[in-house]
Amino acid sequence: MGFILDGLETESYDRQYSDRDLLDRIVSYFRPYRGRMVMIAAMITGNSLMGALGPIVIARAVGLLETNTTVVTMALIALGVSLVGASAWVFNYIRQMFSARVTSNVVLQLREDVFNATVRHDMSFYDEHPSGKIVSRVTSDTQDFAEVVNLTLNMLSQLLLVVILIVYLLTVNASLTLLLIAMAPFAAAIALSFRRVARRVTQNARRVTATINAQIQESISGILVAKSFRQEPAIYATFDANNKQGYRVGLTRGLTLSGIFPLMGLASGLGTAIAVFVGGLATRGTLSPAEWYLFMQTVGFFWFPVTSIASFWSQFQDGLSAAERVFALIDREPRVMQLGNEPVGPRPQAQGSRGAGGQGSGGSPLLPFSPAPLRPNETPAAPPTRGHIAFRHVRFSYTDREVVLPDFSLDIRAGETVALVGHTGAGKSSIGKLITRFYEFQGGEILLDGRDIRRLDLGQYRRQIGLVPQEPFLFAGSVADNIRYGRPEASDDEVLAAARSISGGEWLASLPGGLATDVGERGGSLSMGQRQLVALARVVMKDPAIFILDEATASVDPFTESQIQEGLQEIMRDRTSLVIAHRLFTVRHADRIIVLRDGHIIEEGKHEELLAGGGHYAELYNTYFRHQSLEYVEQRVWESDSQ
Numbered sequence: 069m070g071f072i073l074d075g076l077e078t079e080s081y082d083r084q085y086s087d088r089d090l091l092d093r094i095v096s097y098f099r100p101y102r103g104r105m106v107m108i109a110a111m112i113t114g115n116s117l118m119g120a121l122g123p124i125v126i127a128r129a130v131g132l133l134e135t136n137t138t139v140v141t142m143a144l145i146a147l148g149v150s151l152v153g154a155s156a157w158v159f160n161y162i163r164q165m166f167s168a169r170v171t172s173n174v175v176l177q178l179r180e181d182v183f184n185a186t187v188r189h190d191m192s193f194y195d196e197h198p199s200g201k202i203v204s205r206v207t208s209d210t211q212d213f214a215e216v217v218n219l220t221l222n223m224l225s226q227l228l229l230v231v232i233l234i235v236y237l238l239t240v241n242a243s244l245t246l247l248l249i250a251m252a253p254f255a256a257a258i259a260l261s262f263r264r265v266a267r268r269v270t271q272n273a274r275r276v277t278a279t280i281n282a283q284i285q286e287s288i289s290g291i292l293v294a295k296s297f298r299q300e301p302a303i304y305a306t307f308d309a310n311n312k313q314g315y316r317v318g319l320t321r322g323l324t325l326s327g328i329f330p331l332m333g334l335a336s337g338l339g340t341a342i343a344v345f346v347g348g349l350a351t352r353g354t355l356s357p358a359e360w361y362l363f364m365q366t367v368g369f370f371w372f373p374v375t376s377i378a379s380f381w382s383q384f385q386d387g388l389s390a391a392e393r394v395f396a397l398i399d400r401e402p403r404v405m406q407l408g409n410e411p412v413g414p415r416p417q418a419q420g421s422r423g424a425g426g427q428g429s430g431g432s433p434l435l436p437f438s439p440a441p442l443r444p445n446e447t448p449a450a451p452p453t454r455g456h457i458a459f460r461h462v463r464f465s466y467t468d469r470e471v472v473l474p475d476f477s478l479d480i481r482a483g484e485t486v487a488l489v490g491h492t493g494a495g496k497s498s499i500g501k502l503i504t505r506f507y508e509f510q511g512g513e514i515l516l517d518g519r520d521i522r523r524l525d526l527g528q529y530r531r532q533i534g535l536v537p538q539e540p541f542l543f544a545g546s547v548a549d550n551i552r553y554g555r556p557e558a559s560d561d562e563v564l565a566a567a568r569s570i571s572g573g574e575w576l577a578s579l580p581g582g583l584a585t586d587v588g589e590r591g592g593s594l595s596m597g598q599r600q601l602v603a604l605a606r607v608v609m610k611d612p613a614i615f616i617l618d619e620a621t622a623s624v625d626p627f628t629e630s631q632i633q634e635g636l637q638e639i640m641r642d643r644t645s646l647v648i649a650h651r652l653f654t655v656r657h658a659d660r661i662i663v664l665r666d667g668h669i670i671e672e673g674k675h676e677e678l679l680a681g682g683g684h685y686a687e688l689y690n691t692y693f694r695h696q697s698l699e700y701v702e703q704r705v706w707e708s709d710s711q
């Protein structure tokens with residue numbers, strides 16, 4: 069079966085729970101619905117009782133046929149059978165109603181938990197796991213689990229029906245009933261022997277579905293790149309291969325599971341034959357036709373749940389493995405670990421420009437915050453965030469294969485604008501990602517105003533960080549919705565004010581509907597420059613103490629560029645800013661430029677100093693930044709004019 073399973077690895081966070089742990093966990097989801105579960109149990113009992121009563125009443129009718137029966141008696145029996153059938157239906161209906169509510173609630177809760185866990189995971193989780201596979205777990209796995217719950221209830225109802233009939237039959241003929249019971253272990257043994265096979269084929273089917281989902285999702289997200297490289301056939305080929313693998317795995321599952329039914333049918337046929345033969349011999353002359361009818365009827369009822377345990381078992385395993393996968397996703401150990409939840413307050417009210425050198429308002433930015441001792445029941449007051457960031461001998465790697473920052477130390481003073489430059493892969497973005505706590509570092513410490521960022525309340529801490537990534541992501545909705553994302557409670561006037569704080573709001577005029585313009589999926593209806601402007605306005609709305617900008621490498625038209633630059637000046641004025649710089653404008657205006665190579669600081673200073681030094685920065689400037697300068701552009705124009 070090897071080729072069928074190629075590429076169907078489990079996820080690194082997958083784990084095998086013991087049956088007991090798994091069951092305890094499942095039961096915990098049903099605990100809040102104890103009352104309804106009791107009601108369901110009562111309805112199942114009622115339904116099974118009525119189910120058993122049906123054949124008993126008919127058997128009585130058969131018995132009565134031996135004697136002289138009146139029309140009235142027969143009518144009463146017919147009425148009895150109808151009542152029994154109707155009551156069974158009512159019990160069943162009420163049970164279905166309650167169980168639908170309970171399972172829907174459980175799935176609701178399970179989805180909430182799994183989605184909540186998913187969005188809380190740090191970025192390393194998303195690096196390792198394709199989003200399509202995560203989607204599979206959140207949607208189809210939770211649904212499969214719900215289906216198995218319904219199946220279990222049906223099964224319980226069936227089993228109860230058999231138990232009731234057996235108890236009744238024991239009163240009719242004990243030895244024949246015991247013969248029936250003696251056959252049950254054989255049927256169950258055959259059913260259980262399929263357990264492992266069924267679970268494996270089912271799990272493989274689920275994995276292949278997740279792989280197909282992941283690939284479709286990736287292909288659609290990257291369709292623009294794929295089209296521009298004319299890679300549609302390659303995408304199709306990968307899909308085709310995955311789809312065919314899905315077909316093979318699905319077929320194997322179908323064949324394996326359907327093989328169980330004929331085998332079980334054979335076993336039940338044999339069982340009935342034995343019951344007829346042995347039972348017939350043993351009870352010759354002692355059983356009435358009515359009793360014989362009831363026994364044979366019960367053999368049918370008896371075999372059905374016992375044999376369907378086989379198929380049920382595979383589906384049950386199916387549901388259990390779905391639950392296992394969902395719980396594994398919920399329980400995945402976070403890599404970013406907060407060691408405390410010390411409060412983090414907003415930045416002190418802006419008191420005009422702090423100027424170059426970045427001495428922030430109020431006190432020494434290097435002074436660590438030492439809170440006054442709290443009285444019992446007093447919640448600690450959140451100290452204002454001045455924005456002094458210190459890296460102390462930080463060691464960081466994404467994976468075991470490469471150390472990105474071997475021993476990184478850097479002080480960014482409160483209010484300072486620091487530009488990080490360096491060749492690609494030098495570790496610039498990683499520094500920003502560590503400040504935002506997207507990834508966990510392995511050694512050293514990072515301090516905010518003298519406090520270890522691992523001890524801070526993560527939500528409050530991130531509230532103080534405004535991030536603009538290289539390709540700003542906009543959510544579906546209007547420009548105003550996206551700006552309001554920075555502070556959901558903001559009024560329309562505040563949103564407008566945030567938009568106007570960027571380049572006087574001139575950029576809004578280029579949008580067809582102004583603030584109401586629909587941004588399209590991922591902001592696709594706006595130009596790259598407009599997306600950056602919206603992202604900047606979003607940060608203004610958030611009003612963070614620390615601003616991190618991973619500058620876009622894509623150039624925008626000069627007019628938008630100047631609007632972006634004005635916006636940046638506005639944002640950087642009163643806050644600590646870290647810019648992964650790709651624009652000459654930002655390096656020139658930075659209080660300090662840090663030049664990185666292989667995770668080490670090799671130069672630092674202001675633009676002119678570094679340029680005069682003729683080192684790595686000068687080299688970077690000449691190969692990368694210089695062509696953006698006005699002098700360069702003018703010289704090129706002059707050269708082309710004079711040719």
Ligand SMILES: Nc1ncnc2c1ncn2[C@@H]1O[C@H](COP(=O)(O)OP(=O)(O)OP(=O)(O)O)[C@@H](O)[C@H]1O
Nearest residue numbers: 195466467472490491492493494495496497498499
């Ligand atoms: N999510 C990740 N998982 C594993 N390795 C990563 C990840 N992100 C970055 N790296 C690696 O870490 C190193 C530093 O990457 P980083 O993105 O910090 O560089 P950078 O200086 O910002 O480069 P660029 O200017 O190209 O954005 C690179 O070798 C990169 O391959």
